[in-house]
Amino acid sequence: MHYLPNDPVAEEMLGKMGLSSMEDLFADIPEDMRVKRLDLPPGISEVELVRTVDKMMKESRGAGDMPMFLGCGFYDHFIPSAVEYVMSRSELYTSYTPYQPEMSQGILQALFEYQSMMSDILKMDVVNTSMYDYHTAIGEAILMAKRMNHRNVFLLPEIMAREKFQVVENYIRGAGIETRTVPFKDGTMDLDALKGMLTGEVSGVYIENPNILGLFDKGAMEIRSIMESRQVLVVGVNPMTLSIAKPPGDYGADIVVGDVQPLGVPISYGGPTAGIFAVSMKNVRKMPGRIIGATKDAEGRRAFAMTLSTREQHIRRERATSNICTNEALTSIMASAYLASxxxxxxxxxxxxxxxxxxxxxxxxxxxxxxxxxxxxxxxxxxxxxxxxxxxxxxxxxxxxxxxxxxxxxxxxxxxxxxxxxxxxxxxxxxxxxxxxxxxxxxxxxxxx
CATH class of the missing domain: 3.90.1150.10 (Aspartate Aminotransferase, domain 1)
Structure with missing residues (x-):
């Protein structure tokens, strides 16, 4: 297959789609949202192109050019050189699933160490090798809660990032789950309002600690005590806060979600990162994603293998808990390298x-x-x-x-x-x-x- 410009081929493809021009492909994108074509002279050399684009880039200013105090999920922490060295190793910088353990002991051990470190920080029994990000981890947690108790109402905090609401709604659209929001009071979740909302149809509650305001929710420690035993408590965390704060496993969390970005992952225009997903051992068979386990090889030596994978291609479709096709292995390894350093x-x-x-x-x-x-x-x-x-x-x-x-x-x-x-x-x-x-x-x- 050739990749050289070929106008007749392009015209034939457009004709098959019922379009008359390349511009018709982008007709659904509003004009004011389209990226304007770069104002570059035709036929310039590569060195001239690089010089011109460098000049354009210098007009942009970011965290490296001025003091930055942004947060709300992404934080500009120092990343030790050791982390960048580890992530640059060719045997590690792929997120492709290690299907052949005999060929993938390095990446399998690195992911096992990630699971172990995160389990220790969160005080949870099991951590998978990551979800795509924080937002999708919340969506997966709500789906898992329904698998645990077969109830169709889930409670979310009234104050939460807009994109999290949007991702959750996309996740539950086909699952028959209804979400309701718990009012906030004085910057945290209103526990009195929550008590009145915990009816028998409620599958679980999601609370962020700290929340979008950056405040630790004083009610997080009490929620488990006012919930039914079958209702699921999902806690969202900034893992950096667990350096000194009480871990969610110690106050009754059934599922813990979050994002590894504060742990050695660059801001990078908002991604990629990796979603944290942790559960108690009794619910491990209902969790999405995959788990790396320690075992022994044929000669009795310590070895690592993928011990649980819940994607449709690995188990019977009706028993699959997720359609996650891969994980964020590289950023997970970055987080483990950061914690180790x-x-x-x-x-x-x-x-x-x-x-x-x-x-x-x-x-x-x-x-x-x-x-x-x-x-x-x-x-x-x-x-x-x-x-x-x-x-x-x-x-x-x-x-x-x-x-x-x-x-x-x-x-x-x-x-x-x-x-x-x-x-x-x-x-x-x-x-x-x-x-x-x-x-x-x-x-x-x-x-x-």
Missing amino acids: LGKGGFRELGLQLASRGRYLAGRIDELEGFRAPAFAGHFFNEFPVSVDVSVSGLLKECRNRGVLAGYDLSRETDLLEGTFTVATTEMHTNADYEKLLEVLVKSREVLL
């Missing part, structure tokens, strides 16, 4: 530093006229909500123009958080970054008054 002591030390930085920065912002930080009372890690007496979108735009990515506008996720934005700090920030943020917040607010 820090060690337990280093992981906890980093967590204490992040929590300390969060409290320091919140206190400094709260001293500024017109700002309140945190906007809701409660405990937080390295991210916290801020309210301000001017337009949040206008404030953040003005801050960006002045060279600081000051935070994330939560009104983009829900109308209930109008006038609130989150600020996240990491070990990457310097004192100079903090001072610049404070200065820019003050000046940007003055412009909008």
